[in-house]
Amino acid sequence: MILRNRRSTRKKIKYYAYHDYLTGLPNRLLFQQKVEEQIRVAQKEHTFFALLFLDLNGFKHVNDTFGHDVGDQLIQAVAKRLQGHFQEGVTVSRMAGDEFNILLPNLSSKREAEKVADDLIRLLESPFIIDQTEIAVSGSTGISIYPDDGGDLKALLKRADFSMYQEKGKRK
Numbered sequence: 001m002i003l004r005n006r007r008s009t010r011k012k013i014k015y016y017a018y019h020d021y022l023t024g025l026p027n028r029l030l031f032q033q034k035v036e037e038q039i040r041v042a043q044k045e046h047t048f049f050a051l052l053f054l055d056l057n058g059f060k061h062v063n064d065t066f067g068h069d070v071g072d073q074l075i076q077a078v079a080k081r082l083q084g085h086f087q088e089g090v091t092v093s094r095m096a097g098d099e100f101n102i103l104l105p106n107l108s109s110k111r112e113a114e115k116v117a118d119d120l121i122r123l124l125e126s127p128f129i130i131d132q133t134e135i136a137v138s139g140s141t142g143i144s145i146y147p148d149d150g151g152d153l154k155a156l157l158k159r160a161d162f163s164m165y166q167e168k169g170k171r172k
Helices: 002-018 028-045 059-066 068-085 110-123 153-171
Strands: 049-057 091-096 099-104 128-130 133-135 138-146
Touching: 002 028, 028 049, 028 091, 028 099, 028 138, 028 153, 049 110, 049 153, 059 068, 059 133, 068 091, 068 099, 068 110, 068 128, 068 133, 099 110, 110 138, 138 153
Parallel strands: none
Antiparallel strands: 049 099, 049 138, 091 099, 128 133
């Protein structure tokens, strides 16, 4: 019995080392590993991929108005909606707070990444029902393309983040 509990505890520790505690999505560490793996594949096969940065607009207002428990439920609902939207092979990761990153492997064009970003904005247009309350949030996205926008994770994330803030500026 004790041995079984230790195994279970080790398994949970390993899981949470690579996954977000709230959503179960890959965390920053696992996302980094997946991007580094994709860089190796892209270099070998001369392909490209995209990173999308998604930030929720209005999330602070949700926390301030309804409380952090509702905010956590909203993050979980967004994560579930994002996971259900993508096919296998796409990595959706929660980086922190209301920020998500998406790894789109094997793109045929930059326009394909732009279409996915547009789809994400539309995906968030439908309100979420949390504790019998309709909650609306929107999102802003940024895109970076490997290798055009950088050759490593740090450069790609920086470019996607910058691109997202440019997009936010256009919407104000």
